[in-house]
Amino acid sequence: MPVKFLAGGARKMNDSSVAHARAPSDWSVRRAFPVNFFRNPMSDSVLQVENLTKRYGDVQAVRGVSFQVAEGEVFGLLGPNGAGKTSTIEILEGLRDADGGVVSVCGFDPRTQADELKHEIGAALQSTALPDKLRVMEALRLFAGFYKRRKNPEDLLKRFGLVEKRDAFYSQLSGGQKQRLALAIALINDPKVVFLDEPTAGLDPQVRREIYDVIEELRRDKKTIVLTTHYIEEAERLCDRVAIVDHGQIIAQGTPRELKQASADKTRIEVRLAREEAEETLGMLEGVSDCRSLNGNYVLHCQRPPQAIVSLVKHLEAQNNELVSLEIATPSLEDVFIELTGRRLRD
Amino acid sequence: MRNLLTLTRMRVRLALRNKMFFFFSIVMPIGFFFLYSGVFAKGEPMVVAYLLGPVLGLNVMGSFWGLSATLVTFREQGILRRFHVTPATAMDMLVSSILANYALTLPTVITELLLAKFLFHVPSLGDMTSILLLVSIGTISFGSLGLVIASVTNTMQETQVLNQLLWLPLIFLSGATIPFTSLSNTVQNVALFLPATYLVHGLKYAVFDGKGPGDILLPLGSLTVWFVLTLFLSSQLFRWEPEAKIGRKAKLYVAATAIPFILLGIWESGSGRIIAEEKVLIQRLDDLQQHDNRRAPRGDQQSTDPTKMDDAKPRN
Numbered sequence: 066m067p068v069k070f071l072a073g074g075a076r077k078m079n080d081s082s083v084a085h086a087r088a089p090s091d092w093s094v095r096r097a098f099p100v101n102f103f104r105n106p107m108s109d110s111v112l113q114v115e116n117l118t119k120r121y122g123d124v125q126a127v128r129g130v131s132f133q134v135a136e137g138e139v140f141g142l143l144g145p146n147g148a149g150k151t152s153t154i155e156i157l158e159g160l161r162d163a164d165g166g167v168v169s170v171c172g173f174d175p176r177t178q179a180d181e182l183k184h185e186i187g188a189a190l191q192s193t194a195l196p197d198k199l200r201v202m203e204a205l206r207l208f209a210g211f212y213k214r215r216k217n218p219e220d221l222l223k224r225f226g227l228v229e230k231r232d233a234f235y236s237q238l239s240g241g242q243k244q245r246l247a248l249a250i251a252l253i254n255d256p257k258v259v260f261l262d263e264p265t266a267g268l269d270p271q272v273r274r275e276i277y278d279v280i281e282e283l284r285r286d287k288k289t290i291v292l293t294t295h296y297i298e299e300a301e302r303l304c305d306r307v308a309i310v311d312h313g314q315i316i317a318q319g320t321p322r323e324l325k326q327a328s329a330d331k332t333r334i335e336v337r338l339a340r341e342e343a344e345e346t347l348g349m350l351e352g353v354s355d356c357r358s359l360n361g362n363y364v365l366h367c368q369r370p371p372q373a374i375v376s377l378v379k380h381l382e383a384q385n386n387e388l389v390s391l392e393i394a395t396p397s398l399e400d401v402f403i404e405l406t407g408r409r410l411r412d
Numbered sequence: 413m414r415n416l417l418t419l420t421r422m423r424v425r426l427a428l429r430n431k432m433f434f435f436f437s438i439v440m441p442i443g444f445f446f447l448y449s450g451v452f453a454k455g456e457p458m459v460v461a462y463l464l465g466p467v468l469g470l471n472v473m474g475s476f477w478g479l480s481a482t483l484v485t486f487r488e489q490g491i492l493r494r495f496h497v498t499p500a501t502a503m504d505m506l507v508s509s510i511l512a513n514y515a516l517t518l519p520t521v522i523t524e525l526l527l528a529k530f531l532f533h534v535p536s537l538g539d540m541t542s543i544l545l546l547v548s549i550g551t552i553s554f555g556s557l558g559l560v561i562a563s564v565t566n567t568m569q570e571t572q573v574l575n576q577l578l579w580l581p582l583i584f585l586s587g588a589t590i591p592f593t594s595l596s597n598t599v600q601n602v603a604l605f606l607p608a609t610y611l612v613h614g615l616k617y618a619v620f621d622g623k624g625p626g627d628i629l630l631p632l633g634s635l636t637v638w639f640v641l642t643l644f645l646s647s648q649l650f651r652w653e654p655e656a657k658i659g660r661k662a663k664l665y666v667a668a669t670a671i672p673f674i675l676l677g678i679w680e681s682g683s684g685r686i687i688a689e690e691k692v693l694i695q696r697l698d699d700l701q702q703h704d705n706r707r708a709p710r711g712d713q714q715s716t717d718p719t720k721m722d723d724a725k726p727r728n
Binding site for chain 1: 414415429430486490491493496497498500653654
């Protein structure tokens with residue numbers, strides 16, 4: 066299929082062709098997620114992706130991804146490792162060429178107008194580093210030197226809490242400080258769109274929360290951000306809208322609230338049993354809407370939890386089976402993912 | 413242009429903070445200078461002048477080691493990919509490497525020239541324009557070879573193996589270590605296929621014989637053509653991403669860098685001119701030494717003692 070990229074400025078895309086995710090027909094996506102969740106009501110998008118594909122040898126990493134991001138929006142690509150999130154974001158940054166599809170970022174085609182585009186975007190990449198013997202302030206000045214438009218490095222140092230580390234070598238920084246510096250550098254050219262690829266991967270929970278605070282501040286400043294993550298908490302807390310990505314496809318998108326509501330207010334009850342039971346049998350119990358077996362546990366989705374628990378206990382007694390553990394959780398994006406794919410996000 | 417200067421400044425700064433750089437780019441070349449001038453030349457000014465070409469040649473040739481290693485480290489650590497997302501281009505990365513290396517090599521070369529002049533009292537350092545031109549084109553062309561090496565190797569291990577494989581013939585056959593005239597005729601003919609031979613030969617001519625740029629057009633021209641070719645190849649093969657591996661076929665590109673000197677080697681082995689000129693140079697050194705000895709027969713003993721280098725003043 067010939068690659069057709071936008072030649073010039075942003076083209077207004079056909080809304081329906083852009084917004085429909087290509088979910089496999091065997092998943093009951095449409096039932097669980099009303100059609101309007103796949104639509105982006107905002108028209109002032111700074112980033113448009115239509116039917117993007119990317120292949121590495123025999124592996125089809127991205128299979129027809131489509132989405133739009135509006136100005137001032139924080140958009141998250143949520144999915145497990147290897148889902149195609151990084152490939153997608155790297156195509157948008159102009160680091161990789163797509164095999165097919167149409168992409169426009171700030172009105173530029175990343176493939177043919179990468180030079181212009183790079184002045185307009187900022188990025189914190191995954192698995193990247195700076196030279197060990199580069200000092201913090203030098204790094205900011207160095208990157209500022211590449212751009213037509215630039216922010217004052219001193220202000221960024223203050224904003225990202227790096228004033229005391231201004232003369233420290235990159236090698237002397239902690240993981241959190243390195244990530245804060247990466248974010249500061251991503252903003253050095255006052256970009257229109259910021260790409261954050263797994264901004265908290267590999268950081269401990271406390272440092273991760275520190276980075277969340279920084280990103281939330283950017284969100285308050287109405288910066289347009291596209292971030293990838295495999296942390297549910299990150300997507301729920303930081304993103305205005307989330308696209309759930311699996312096997313190179315977007316299987317659902319909407320605001321975190323919308324996506325969770327689509328789980329039909331189902332509470333998740335996770336149980337471990339002494340002996341195995343058939344999923345179908347548990348799914349038929351009163352008050353239980355569906356049941357899936359996950360790593361030896363059974364995940365029951367139910368609209369009326371008390372009733373479900375009573376019927377479960379009765380059933381187990383009748384079967385001479387025992388309840389080893391029981392956990393009740395309100396719906397999260399994890400449940401949405403489980404419901405759509407039958408797997409956990411981290412599996 | 414601004415990106416180029418920004419990156420060059422960073423590379424110079426990083427090199428000055430690197431202990432390995434100090435050892436390989438300053439301590440070792442200056443060490444070689446003292447080894448050649450004090451031990452091999454025994455402080456004899458004319459011999460120091462004759463050996464200054466090979467010393468400068470060694471210094472200049474070493475450019476490819478540091479450049480290839482740094483670029484591969486940058487790629488392996490994911491440093492290059494961070495620059496990829498900025499407006500900096502592959503050419504900016506490559507040319508800034510060459511410029512930084514040049515800016516860092518030149519002071520050592522000048523130090524060696526000054527030491528030869530004032531410590532070993534070499535009567536004439538030859539034609540300064542020729543020396544600077546050769547040192548410049550030599551440093552940037554051998555630096556550019558380093559960039560090709562970085563482009564055709566996937567890991568640091570491969571880079572170091574290739575560096576060694578190239579370094580050994582370059583230093584042993586070019587006349588930079590073993591005197592060219594001591595090599596067998598066959599080996600001399602093999603050496604005519606190496607860029608280092610022309611560099612060292614040109615430097616000897618410029619320093620010892622005081623030849624002007626017009627007389628060393630062959631080394632200047634051949635190294636310039638080689639530089640353009642190696643820079644072009646490295647820009648075509650440049651990879652930002654650590655996981656972007658180069659295919660086996662593309663590794664053959666490194667062989668393409670040899671083309672100018674294969675052609676020149678065929679031409680020169682036919683004409684025998686370089687080999688003849690080398691003989692003339694060493695003969696001239698012998699003549700000068702004999703002439704010196706006749707004028708100051710007792711001075712020889714003093715000047716052979718490297719601990720009394722001050723005594724090794726020119727006596728004519």
